Amino acid sequence: MSQRVLTTESGAPVADNQNSASAGVGGPLLLQDQHLLEKLARFNRERIPERVVHARGSGAYGHFEVTDDVTGYTHAAFLGEIGKRTEVFLRFSTVADSLGGADAVRDPRGFAVKFYTEEGNYDLVGNNTPVFFIKDPIKFPDFIHSQKRDPFTGKQEPDNVWDFWAHSPEATHQITWLMGDRGIPASYRHMNGYGSHTYQWTNEQGEAFFVKYHFKTNQGVRCLSTEQAQELAGKDPNSHQTDLLQAIERGVHPSWTLYVQIMPAAEAAEYRFNPFDLTKVWPHRDYPLQRVGRLVLDRNPDNVFAEVEQAAFSPNNFVPGIGPSPDKMLQGRLFAYADAHRYRLGVNHTQLAVNAPKATTAQNYGRDGFMATNAQGRHAKNYEPNSYDGPVETGRPLSAPLAVNGHTGTHEAPLHTKDDDFFQAGELYRLMSEEEKSRLVANIAGGLSQVSRDDVIEKNLAHFHAADPGYGKRVEEAVRALRED
Numbered sequence: 063m064s065q066r067v068l069t070t071e072s073g074a075p076v077a078d079n080q081n082s083a084s085a086g087v088g089g090p091l092l093l094q095d096q097h098l099l100e101k102l103a104r105f106n107r108e109r110i111p112e113r114v115v116h117a118r119g120s121g122a123y124g125h126f127e128v129t130d131d132v133t134g135y136t137h138a139a140f141l142g143e144i145g146k147r148t149e150v151f152l153r154f155s156t157v158a159d160s161l162g163g164a165d166a167v168r169d170p171r172g173f174a175v176k177f178y179t180e181e182g183n184y185d186l187v188g189n190n191t192p193v194f195f196i197k198d199p200i201k202f203p204d205f206i207h208s209q210k211r212d213p214f215t216g217k218q219e220p221d222n223v224w225d226f227w228a229h230s231p232e233a234t235h236q237i238t239w240l241m242g243d244r245g246i247p248a249s250y251r252h253m254n255g256y257g258s259h260t261y262q263w264t265n266e267q268g269e270a271f272f273v274k275y276h277f278k279t280n281q282g283v284r285c286l287s288t289e290q291a292q293e294l295a296g297k298d299p300n301s302h303q304t305d306l307l308q309a310i311e312r313g314v315h316p317s318w319t320l321y322v323q324i325m326p327a328a329e330a331a332e333y334r335f336n337p338f339d340l341t342k343v344w345p346h347r348d349y350p351l352q353r354v355g356r357l358v359l360d361r362n363p364d365n366v367f368a369e370v371e372q373a374a375f376s377p378n379n380f381v382p383g384i385g386p387s388p389d390k391m392l393q394g395r396l397f398a399y400a401d402a403h404r405y406r407l408g409v410n411h412t413q414l415a416v417n418a419p420k421a422t423t424a425q426n427y428g429r430d431g432f433m434a435t436n437a438q439g440r441h442a443k444n445y446e447p448n449s450y451d452g453p454v455e456t457g458r459p460l461s462a463p464l465a466v467n468g469h470t471g472t473h474e475a476p477l478h479t480k481d482d483d484f485f486q487a488g489e490l491y492r493l494m495s496e497e498e499k500s501r502l503v504a505n506i507a508g509g510l511s512q513v514s515r516d517d518v519i520e521k522n523l524a525h526f527h528a529a530d531p532g533y534g535k536r537v538e539e540a541v542r543a544l545r546e547d
């Protein structure tokens with residue numbers, strides 16, 4: 063077989079890929095060396111901005127198969143029939159580190175699924191934790207600033223991390239989760255995924271339900287201790303990537319079983335917890351898990367940059383039968399992601415192969431902008447309405463309308479009968495075994511004891527005391543012991 067010829071980007075053959083063209087044997091280089099100029103210029107442009115959060119990640123393709131009938135709750139076509147399969151792409155990630163960080167760290171993990179359905183792409187952009195640190199999106203930039211690098215020292219500062227939490231009692235539940243045994247998954251395969259937010263499903267009859275998604279790993283939950291993680295992060299900073307890539311290449315296909323908790327919309331107002339508060343779970347005895355299907359990952363991307371770095375998930379990519387709830391965090395996210403993609407990837411990021419619909423096509427009147435590739439044909443008009451048989455609206459909302467009341471203003475989230483910032487954190491603590499409690503306390507104390515200001519430490523201790531007096535007492539003693547060392 064004759065060897066293929068190396069070409070420039072415009073396809074012309076390259077004569078020499080080892081020596082630049084020069085004026086004479088020892089002379090300066092020539093501006094006419096197109097191949098050299100193109101190589102150097104392209105190289106300068108190989109990086110795009112990393113994601114402002116969730117910068118480190120790994121992705122894989124697979125499918126979702128419906129195993130149970132949920133048509134009484136949603137008319138989403140991809141969930142419409144037992145046995146139905148839909149292609150998916152899933153990107154896992156850590157949150158706080160930049161691209162150059164390590165995988166085996168104490169941090170939530172992203173669990174972002176793109177379902178390529180026949181009614182358009184449905185993005186479920188979740189985490190491996192059922193709750194989150196805050197409940198209003200207006201706090202998100204401050205929260206992330208406090209967890210990432212300090213603008214002066216250029217590194218993560220325990221002072222900032224804990225100062226933010228001192229002012230955010232609603233974070234106590236998620237902190238208890240993160241500092242506990244599940245805070246460092248052994249790999250992306252060995253952790254659950256959660257939609258975390260409450261979403262809305264609408265059935266054929268127009269009835270609305272609020273749902274929470276739970277992807278349970280079929281590999282079993284496996285976690286690392288702080289010490290194991292520190293060792294692994296040093297040995298193989300890409301440990302999660304290595305694990306996922308190699309498992310799939312070996313034909314060991316990871317899978318998750320999807321369950322949902324379903325609340326009839328009429329029950330939301332009277333539920334003892336605000337069902338739209340992202341710092342709260344719905345106990346399973348209130349709303350049991352109902353199985354929906356199975357997600358399997360069986361194919362690695364061919365190119366990490368094209369398919370993982372350029373993957374764009376947006377919580378506002380819904381399909382008919384699924385929509386948002388009034389969860390304020392979710393509402394903020396409905397804006398944030400597509401805006402981030404337009405900055406990071408450009409206005410036509412939806413035309414990239416990993417982001418474009420696969421089981422249907424985008425048909426609309428948007429055309430132009432940087433890197434436009436989907437011109438939609440010679441006769442397609444770029445305005446609507448038109449007399450040329452262009453695509454038209456359905457007149458059918460994707461999901462049922464949400465009830466609203468009251469006045470506009472900057473309101474705190476409404477409190478339901480059992481709502482406070484600490485009850486569920488205390489419940490989680492009380493569920494733990496004695497050994498788990500000890501590890502949790504040691505992890506919290508390890509971070510909190512590094513804080514320089516006593517008032518910040520005191521405020522945080524007050525949160526653990528409020529969650530459970532025993533919890534507060536043990537953290538306080540452990541912090542004191544470490545500070546006296």
Ligand code: HEM
Nearest residue numbers: 113116153172173174188189194199202258394395398402
């Ligand atoms: C108001 C709160 C939040 C805001 C403003 C926000 C914003 C962002 C932004 C700007 C990105 C980067 C997107 C990109 O450049 O591609 C991102 C990534 C991500 N966020 Fe959030 N986020 C919020 C809360 C959450 C929550 C609560 C979850 C999980 C339940 C979550 C899960 C993720 C995931 C998984 C990614 C990575 C997606 C990927 O793999 O490409 N975020 N977030």
